[in-house]
Amino acid sequence: MSEAPARRRAEAKDTSGMASGMNDTGQRTGAHGAQDTAGGAGRTLIRGARLLGGSPTDVLIEGERIAEIGHHLGAAGAVTVDAGGLILLPGLVDLHTHLREPGREDSETVLTGTRAAARGGYTAVHAMANTFPVADTAGVVEQVWRLGRESGYCDVQPVGAVTVGLGGEQLAELGAMHDSAAGVVVFSDDGRCVDDAVIMRRALEYVKAFDGVIAQHAQEPRLTADAQMNEGVVSAELGLGGWPAVAEEAIIARDVLLAAHVGSRLHVCHLSTAGSVELVRWAKSKGWRVTAEVTPHHLLLTDELVRSFDPVYKVNPPLRTENDVLALREALADGTIDCVATDHAPHPFEDKDCEWGAAAMGMVGLETALSVVQHTMVDTGLLDWAAVASRMSARPAAIGRLAGHGRPVAPGEPANLTLLDPAYRGVVDPAHFASRSRNSPYRGLELPGRVTHTFLRGRATVQDGELV
Amino acid sequence: MKRHLVSAADLTRDDALLILDTAEELTRVADRPIKKLPTLRGRTVVNLFFEDSTRTRISFEAAAKRLSADVINFSAKGSSVSKGESLKDTALTLEAMGADAVVIRHHDSGAPHRLATSGWIGGCVVNAGDGTHEHPTQALLDAFTLRRRLADGPRRGIGADLSGRRVTIVGDILHSRVARSNIHLLTTLGAEVTVVAPPTLLPVGIERWPCEVSYDLDAVLPKSDAVMMLRVQRERMNAAFFPTEREYARRYGLHGGRMARMPAHALVMHPGPMNRGMEITAEVADSPRCTAVEQVAGGVSVRMAVLYLLLGGAEPAVSTPRTEETQ
Amino acid sequence: MDTNAHASAPPGAPSHDAPARSVLEAPDIARALTRIAHEIVERAKGAGDVVLLGIPTRGVFLARRLGEKLRGITGHPVPVGSLDITMYRDDLRLRPARALARTDIPGEGIDGGLVVLVDDVLFSGRTIRAALDALNDIGRPRAVQLAVLVDRGHRELPIRADYVGKNIPTSLRETVKVLLTEEDGRDGVLLGTRPAA
Numbered sequence: 001m002s003e004a005p006a007r008r009r010a011e012a013k014d015t016s017g018m019a020s021g022m023n024d025t026g027q028r029t030g031a032h033g034a035q036d037t038a039g040g041a042g043r044t045l046i047r048g049a050r051l052l053g054g055s056p057t058d059v060l061i062e063g064e065r066i067a068e069i070g071h072h073l074g075a076a077g078a079v080t081v082d083a084g085g086l087i088l089l090p091g092l093v094d095l096h097t098h099l100r101e102p103g104r105e106d107s108e109t110v111l112t113g114t115r116a117a118a119r120g121g122y123t124a125v126h127a128m129a130n131t132f133p134v135a136d137t138a139g140v141v142e143q144v145w146r147l148g149r150e151s152g153y154c155d156v157q158p159v160g161a162v163t164v165g166l167g168g169e170q171l172a173e174l175g176a177m178h179d180s181a182a183g184v185v186v187f188s189d190d191g192r193c194v195d196d197a198v199i200m201r202r203a204l205e206y207v208k209a210f211d212g213v214i215a216q217h218a219q220e221p222r223l224t225a226d227a228q229m230n231e232g233v234v235s236a237e238l239g240l241g242g243w244p245a246v247a248e249e250a251i252i253a254r255d256v257l258l259a260a261h262v263g264s265r266l267h268v269c270h271l272s273t274a275g276s277v278e279l280v281r282w283a284k285s286k287g288w289r290v291t292a293e294v295t296p297h298h299l300l301l302t303d304e305l306v307r308s309f310d311p312v313y314k315v316n317p318p319l320r321t322e323n324d325v326l327a328l329r330e331a332l333a334d335g336t337i338d339c340v341a342t343d344h345a346p347h348p349f350e351d352k353d354c355e356w357g358a359a360a361m362g363m364v365g366l367e368t369a370l371s372v373v374q375h376t377m378v379d380t381g382l383l384d385w386a387a388v389a390s391r392m393s394a395r396p397a398a399i400g401r402l403a404g405h406g407r408p409v410a411p412g413e414p415a416n417l418t419l420l421d422p423a424y425r426g427v428v429d430p431a432h433f434a435s436r437s438r439n440s441p442y443r444g445l446e447l448p449g450r451v452t453h454t455f456l457r458g459r460a461t462v463q464d465g466e467l468v
Numbered sequence: 469m470k471r472h473l474v475s476a477a478d479l480t481r482d483d484a485l486l487i488l489d490t491a492e493e494l495t496r497v498a499d500r501p502i503k504k505l506p507t508l509r510g511r512t513v514v515n516l517f518f519e520d521s522t523r524t525r526i527s528f529e530a531a532a533k534r535l536s537a538d539v540i541n542f543s544a545k546g547s548s549v550s551k552g553e554s555l556k557d558t559a560l561t562l563e564a565m566g567a568d569a570v571v572i573r574h575h576d577s578g579a580p581h582r583l584a585t586s587g588w589i590g591g592c593v594v595n596a597g598d599g600t601h602e603h604p605t606q607a608l609l610d611a612f613t614l615r616r617r618l619a620d621g622p623r624r625g626i627g628a629d630l631s632g633r634r635v636t637i638v639g640d641i642l643h644s645r646v647a648r649s650n651i652h653l654l655t656t657l658g659a660e661v662t663v664v665a666p667p668t669l670l671p672v673g674i675e676r677w678p679c680e681v682s683y684d685l686d687a688v689l690p691k692s693d694a695v696m697m698l699r700v701q702r703e704r705m706n707a708a709f710f711p712t713e714r715e716y717a718r719r720y721g722l723h724g725g726r727m728a729r730m731p732a733h734a735l736v737m738h739p740g741p742m743n744r745g746m747e748i749t750a751e752v753a754d755s756p757r758c759t760a761v762e763q764v765a766g767g768v769s770v771r772m773a774v775l776y777l778l779l780g781g782a783e784p785a786v787s788t789p790r791t792e793e794t795q
Numbered sequence: 796m797d798t799n800a801h802a803s804a805p806p807g808a809p810s811h812d813a814p815a816r817s818v819l820e821a822p823d824i825a826r827a828l829t830r831i832a833h834e835i836v837e838r839a840k841g842a843g844d845v846v847l848l849g850i851p852t853r854g855v856f857l858a859r860r861l862g863e864k865l866r867g868i869t870g871h872p873v874p875v876g877s878l879d880i881t882m883y884r885d886d887l888r889l890r891p892a893r894a895l896a897r898t899d900i901p902g903e904g905i906d907g908g909l910v911v912l913v914d915d916v917l918f919s920g921r922t923i924r925a926a927l928d929a930l931n932d933i934g935r936p937r938a939v940q941l942a943v944l945v946d947r948g949h950r951e952l953p954i955r956a957d958y959v960g961k962n963i964p965t966s967l968r969e970t971v972k973v974l975l976t977e978e979d980g981r982d983g984v985l986l987g988t989r990p991a992a
Binding site: 501784 | 879882883887888889890891892893894895896897898928932933934
């Protein structure tokens with residue numbers, strides 16, 4: 001925090017886990033005034049970072065922008081960050097975050113959620129619409145957008161609901177949300193599927209007027225009544241209601257055909273099955289305007305974990321099989337899946353400290369996403385760091401038409417940057433999360449990588465692994 | 469034995485035989501002038517029922533009382549607190565009351581597992597049926613009845629498993645905790661299990677279960693030492709699992725004509741309560757081959773055995789390899 | 796079977812400090828049982844209403860042998876059964892729950908009869924206390940007597956045997972192990988030393 005010495009080495013071997021000591025649940029600390037530390041509005045020199053995993057390079061930040069990239073840059077008057085061994089990435093962008101405000105501030109607020117995002121290396125997140133009230137009007141999306149601007153940790157781009165109250169019956173005022181200060185481009189009823197084919201068609205068509213995109217939570221509701229977990233060998237044994245892969249795939253198949261028919265942009269949320277990958281691959285091969293995301297947990301975890309009946313593994317769409325996990329990794333590697341999106345879904349302790357059937361669905365993910373991607377994609381040789389920058393920054397920003405994010409790391413570009421120590425290994429301890437919620441499925445798991453610094457328009461939001 | 473009985477899969481062959489043999493000894497207590505043993509004096513057994521089941525509850529209650537345990541019946545059904553809160557809060561209450569064992573029936577699959585592993589309580593957990601997951605004491609009493617009936621000689625099969633016996637389970641396998649527990653336990657005891665049901669009432673993934681699957685009851689009956697008929701709820705018809713009750717009964721019900729196709733020694737079992745006219749006709753239900761009533765009687769002995777073996781010592785019983793006694 | 800006697804010599808336990816010493820051989824055991832049988836006949840005035848109940852495991856075999864001898868003496872069969880006392884023990888909570896042994900009450904029942912409990916070793920007396928409780932739940936005999944092959948002393952309860960094969964004074968560090976052909980392959984009584992704790 002503000003007491004941090006200005007020139008503390010950007011070393012990774014300190015303190016307390018994936019994300020260190022900081023356990024603040026949202027006091028605005030005044031730490032933003034700490035402009036004497038690295039990342040002031042002035043000059044910051046990042047020395048010796050491996051840009052996109054390449055050879056050591058110096059990056060000079062002046063004000064909100066990247067001024068210069070090269071070797072042995074002069075540091076006169078600049079705060080220096082010794083980034084030897086660290087990976088420099090463009091600031092990460094999440095297309096799928098639940099910030100819970102307004103309405104469920106007991107599980108997360110815009111402030112705590114953006115602090116968690118900054119800790120995870122994010123400089124922009126898309127806040128999903130399933131709040132209370134639902135973000136289905138210009139008023140609500142502007143409120144969320146404004147709270148994000150005030151937090152200062154991370155840009156918040158609201159996602160608007162497709163239908164009023166997520167009810168699936170009447171289109172929300174998509175145009176008004178787009179025209180609002182929030183400038184909404186991505187619309188989603190996430191948490192619920194827009195299952196009515198006509199409503200889905202209309203939504204896809206309607207948002208063409210302002211280059212919007214419908215992000216579909218693909219879940220055929222009748223096939224998933226009382227669903228508790230992936231339908232398969234494990235659900236059969238455990239006697240838990242099955243969520244069959246076909247319930248996701250049937251909607252994706254319909255939606256890509258609809259998108260093709262009306263020439264609209266479709267984004268598929270949290271792809272979870274090998275069959276869904278095949279469908280998206282097919283749609284893309286046709287040249288249709290379809291994009292897709294995968295969550296970190298679907299890249300790592302399988303439904304075998306449900307045998308513990310621990311609701312921390314309860315999520316929607318559910319954890320699938322090993323075969324699905326491998327297909328998703330491959331699809332993310334070959335670009336069939338465009339991006340990683342966290343589906344960060346905070347829940348209060350009591351909503352998970354109960355029996356499986358009564359538990360809420362969802363997992364927090366902002367503070368572990370990059371580590372999981374390193375573990376599943378980089379350390380396995382499936383992606384290099386440049387591709388990680390694409391999947392976690394450039395592509396999601398492009399899908400959301402988000403200005404100023406996901407840009408190349410180049411002189412003149414906004415200084416939205418993330419530094420990661422790839423050599424770090426630590427055991428995940430949710431007690432140290434900045435998120436207000438602790439429902440992480442990685443508790444106790446050793447994962448690689450740690451975000452040491454995050455810069456939002458030239459200003460450090462995270463420094464030496466701690467929030468500024 | 470493990471400290472809790474949550475799943476029939478928790479039981480090794482030796483554990484299962486220990487329970488069955490113990491139950492066999494305890495059956496004789498019912499024939500004595502004083503049907504009570506002092507063994508669990510001072511122990512508290514809580515029957516925690518989130519779902520109505522008078523039969524199972526009184527069976528556990530009789531078992532605990534015959535062992536002199538103090539019994540507290542806690543029916544949580546209709547409680548106004550949300551389901552999640554009530555299991556944990558109830559568990560903490562029971563812990564404060566010093567429950568040595570909690571017998572739990574719950575509508576959610578996995579609730580007993582959660583209770584056993586959450587750290588909410590310190591006592592033993594006995595699963596008395598959870599959702600569509602498991603009902604291990606039902607499987608034990610079925611195996612108990614099966615072994616007694618199929619055994620030759622006066623020893624009632626003590627020490628013996630069910631090697632080579634062929635058991636057919638018919639009906640709503642998808643929603644049946646009785647079927648799941650029975651498949652685990654019967655397989656552990658060496659029996660060969662075949663399940664018969666319309667494909668809609670078989671779970672996806674059943675091909676990985678240690679049993680044969682058939683859609684044709686008539687073909688399986690002549691090869692069965694026992695046929696276990698599961699209760700089929702009429703509501704399933706409305707969810708399109710089968711077209712009509714009549715069609716279900718015709719294809720998968722057990723009637724006198726079908727019973728005649730079974731070997732002479734073969735049994736008809738039913739966990740109750742029976743839907744006469746649906747999965748079983750009155751003629752079959754009332755025939756001497758039908759063990760439904762015996763199963764209920766065996767239930768008390770089996771549950772006594774489970775409670776004794778879990779609670780009777782400083783820790784649960786340690787099973788040793790058992791062989792058939794020769795006397 | 797006396798609790799403490801066997802607790803000190805569990806099967807498969809490491810060998811004792813000193814090698815076990817034989818204190819009774821097969822012929823001694825046979826003679827002792829014959830003597831006890833005669834004493835029973837004498838005290839029970841012909842043993843017409845005697846029911847022998849052995850306490851598992853070895854007490855049951857001893858009861859059967861006694862039954863044979865009584866039949867030889869009196870010319871009529873004597874009912875023999877077994878009485879498992881596990882559920883009545885006072886030390887259940889000191890060890891894992893135990894498997895039950897068989898209780899077999901002869902068809903004639905025990906009401907009004909003379910029950911002779913038969914066990915291999917009498918030690919603390921706690922087993923016999925449990926047996927008396929168990930018997931109480933089964934019926935109401937005219938009288939209950941106790942026959943043991945070995946009385947090793949150290950009673951912890953006001954219990955004594957009516958018929959004793961042999962009194963063997965022991966120290967608490969010693970163990971007494973009865974071997975019977977039916978269970979152990981040979982007859983004998985061994986005196987050993989409990990391994991130092």
